[in-house]
Amino acid sequence: MPGFDLERLETNTGRGTLLVGNGELMVPGGLNVTLLGHYQHLPLVLNDGERDLGIVQNRATAMLSASYGLLPWLELSAQLPFVLWQRGEDPSAVGLAELAGQGLGTPVLQARLGVLSRMRRQPLDLAVDLGVGLPIGTGSALAGDPGPRVHARMVAGAVLGWVQPSFEAGVLFRPSVLLPSTNAPVRPGASSEIRLGASLATTGKGARAELGWRGTFAPDAVSMELLGGFRVPVLSGLEAFVLGGPGLGGAAGTPLFRVLTGLTFREEPPPRISFPWDARADQELQLTLANPERPLDQESVRPVPAWQLNALSRGEAGSAEASAPPRPNQIGPQEKIVLRGEVHFPQGSAEMPGVVPLLDQVVLRTLEQATEGYILIEGHSDKDSADAYTAVRRAQAIRRYLISQGIPATRVRTQAFGSDWPVSSHPATEQERQLNRRAEVLVITESTPPPTTQVAPP
Numbered sequence: 195m196p197g198f199d200l201e202r203l204e205t206n207t208g209r210g211t212l213l214v215g216n217g218e219l220m221v222p223g224g225l226n227v228t229l230l231g232h233y234q235h236l237p238l239v240l241n242d243g244e245r246d247l248g249i250v251q252n253r254a255t256a257m258l259s260a261s262y263g264l265l266p267w268l269e270l271s272a273q274l275p276f277v278l279w280q281r282g283e284d285p286s287a288v289g290l291a292e293l294a295g296q297g298l299g300t301p302v303l304q305a306r307l308g309v310l311s312r313m314r315r316q317p318l319d320l321a322v323d324l325g326v327g328l329p330i331g332t333g334s335a336l337a338g339d340p341g342p343r344v345h346a347r348m349v350a351g352a353v354l355g356w357v358q359p360s361f362e363a364g365v366l367f368r369p370s371v372l373l374p375s376t377n378a379p380v381r382p383g384a385s386s387e388i389r390l391g392a393s394l395a396t397t398g399k400g401a402r403a404e405l406g407w408r409g410t411f412a413p414d415a416v417s418m419e420l421l422g423g424f425r426v427p428v429l430s431g432l433e434a435f436v437l438g439g440p441g442l443g444g445a446a447g448t449p450l451f452r453v454l455t456g457l458t459f460r461e462e463p464p465p466r467i468s469f470p471w472d473a474r475a476d477q478e479l480q481l482t483l484a485n486p487e488r489p490l491d492q493e494s495v496r497p498v499p500a501w502q503l504n505a506l507s508r509g510e511a512g513s514a515e516a517s518a519p520p521r522p523n524q525i526g527p528q529e530k531i532v533l534r535g536e537v538h539f540p541q542g543s544a545e546m547p548g549v550v551p552l553l554d555q556v557v558l559r560t561l562e563q564a565t566e567g568y569i570l571i572e573g574h575s576d577k578d579s580a581d582a583y584t585a586v587r588r589a590q591a592i593r594r595y596l597i598s599q600g601i602p603a604t605r606v607r608t609q610a611f612g613s614d615w616p617v618s619s620h621p622a623t624e625q626e627r628q629l630n631r632r633a634e635v636l637v638i639t640e641s642t643p644p645p646t647t648q649v650a651p652p
Contacts, residue, residue, distance in 0.1 A: 197333020197340055198369070199300045200238055200250065202410060202417060202447035204345075204389070205230065205454075207271035208261035208306065212437060212454065213406030213421060214393035216351025216360040217319030219308045220263030221462045230435075230456030231256045231278070234449035238282070238336070249290070250336065253280040253449075255299065261306075263462070269306040269321075275299030277335045297332025300339060306349075318352040323364065343368040347389070353397060362391040387412045399543050401426045404437070410445060417443030419452065433458045463598060532567075533559050533637040537592060538628055541578065544587035546595065552635065553592065557599045559637050567639030569596060573610040576621075576630045585610035588633045 203213075208226050210216035220226060231254065238250040256278055261271035277297045285292060304325035310316045325345045331338020347364020366387045388411040395404035405422040423437030438453040535552040539545070546553075560569055573589030589608040597603050618626040 197338060198336065199327070199331055199339045199343075200253075200336035200447045201255070201275065201299065202445065203232075203408065203419065203452070205257065205259065205273070207259045207273065207304070208269055210349075210351065210360055211393040211395050211404040211406050212423075212435060213408055214360045214362050214391040215306070215321065215323070215349040216358060216393075216395075217308075217310070217321045217349045218351065219267070219269045219306060219311075219321060220261055222263045222266055224263040224460070224462030226261045226458065226460045228259045228456060228458045229256070230259075230454055232452055232454035234452050237447050237449040240285075247283050247285070249282045249285050250280055250293070251282040254278045257299070267308040269308075271304045271306065273302040273304075275301075275331075275337070277332070277337045280335070291334075294332060294335040297335025297337045298330065299337040300327040300329075300331040300343065302327045312353070318350055320348065320350045323347045323349060323362075327368075339369050341369040345389075356397055358395050358397055360391075360393045360395070362389075364389050398540070399427065399545065406437070410443075410448075412445065415443065415445035417441065417445035417448035419448065421452065421454070423454075425458075428457070431459055431461050433460075528640055529638050530640075531636050532639050534635070536632045536634050537588075539584070539588055539631045539633070541576065541627075541631060542584060544584050544591045546591055553595060553599075556635055556637055557596060557601060560596075560601055560605065563639055567637065568605045568607055569601065570636045570638055571606065571608045572634040572636075573608065574615060574617075574630060574632050574634070575613050576627050577613040577616075578627070584631075585612045588631075592633050592635060 205212055205228075206215045207228065208215060208220055209218040212230075234250075234253045234255070236248055236251055237253055238248075239246050240249050241247065254277075255275055257273055257275040259271065259273040261269055263269050276299055277295075280293065280295060282293070302325050304323055307322045307324070308320075309322060310318060310320035312319055323346065327339065327343035327345075329339055329341050329343075333340065343366065345364055345366045347362050349360070349362040351358060351360035366389055368385060368387070370385045389408070390411070391406065391408045393404060393406040396402045401424055403422070403424045405420075407418065407420050409418040410416065419439060419441045421437045421439035423435060425433050425435045428434050434455075434457055436453075436455045438451065440451045441448045533556060535556075537546065537550055537552065556569060560567065571589045571592050573585035573587070575585040575588075586608075589610055593603075593606050593608050596606055613630065617629040617632070621627040621630060
């Protein structure tokens with residue numbers, strides 16, 4: 195048996211689904227580590243002229259992969275696979291030597307270059323992957339090519355409501371493979387392959403479903419695999435996943451079916467949401483966020499400013515507010531609000547939604563005040579059960595970001611109110627419910643008392 199890498203499935207490192215990336219890069223300093231194992235059934239079947247022989251009937255492999263955000267436009271990753279166990283029929287029937295049961299797979303080093311990003315207000319995420327497979331795998335275990343392999347591909351993704359579609363297209367260059375066939379003693383394997391992929395995943399922070407497709411197209415062989423499954427959060431930053439599905443095609447390494455399972459750990463610092471080259475646009479967006487215009491036809495949407503506390507807590511604004519508990523944070527008579535805005539979140543999420551220039555303005559305004567004043571962050575949630583426990587996390591997420599930008603922790607205060615103080619008391623549409631899923635950010639400083647003139651008594 196000529197030594198070559200039988201594995202055809204390329205898993206994704208970094209952001210995206212297990213099979214296909216979504217074009218996003220890890221934040222600089224972010225780390226993603228994945229440990230997975232998978233089982234394949236009948237990945238290699240040859241014909242001796244009379245019948246099909248399952249040279250590799252069952253195969254179990256494992257892979258350790260990691261990706262690291264080095265620069266805002268550069269992510270580096272590595273994959274290290276292992277063949278844990280494989281079994282099949284005696285290959286001597288076709289004149290081949292017995293296979294090794296274990297071995298090291300082909301290590302892959304990759305660089306992902308960011309081209310477009312939704313974080314920069316662009317319509318989608320687009321990246322270029324450039325990778326090389328090192329020829330140090332165990333060829334006798336069908337886990338290593340005799341020479342290096344190189345791949346290049348484009349990866350794109352976007353978010354459409356509650357789903358995230360992703361696509362990729364690329365080419366793989368690898369050494370030629372000679373295998374026995376039914377028509378001739380040997381046939382040359384393609385030295386280049388076109389590889390396509392697509393995936394569809396649900397968004398959110400809880401359990402998520404994903405479906406991925408991969409296809410390999412070579413002059414003498416075509417193969418495809420369809421894998422579906424789900425991801426479930428286990429601990430903070432840690433997820434478990436399970437996927438499985440069938441394979442179709444005659445290319446070596448395409449199993450009848452495959453099952454994958456494993457764990458992914460991700461740790462990322464808050465992104466630096468700052469665009470100094472577009473200060474005017476940032477200022478305009480900040481003003482829009484700080485002073486939102488309510489459409490006239492949305493009379494049911496009634497804003498509740500964070501500092502209008504006394505009347506509401508006494509119930510003077512109506513019976514709906516009379517039953518709500520009083521807010522503990524009262525803006526004192528010697529304090530004034532110099533900046534106010536809101537950050538809105540998806541349902542059940544406490545992750546900052548993309549570009550938030552408001553927070554950069556908060557950082558600048560606070561640092562201008564030296565040691566005076568403080569920042570008050572109020573977390574709010576919708577009444578929906580999937581969103582009821584995220585108010586604290588939303589306030590803490592913004593607090594972590596502000597501290598990472600240089601704001602002293604002693605100057606950032608947080609308070610969570612759950613769904614007790616909605617913007618829309620009786621939301622009838624998703625837009626109104628989204629207004630309730632928010633964090634209000636206020637920059638508060640001491641008000642300078644007006645000068646007084648003392649008149650000497652007569």
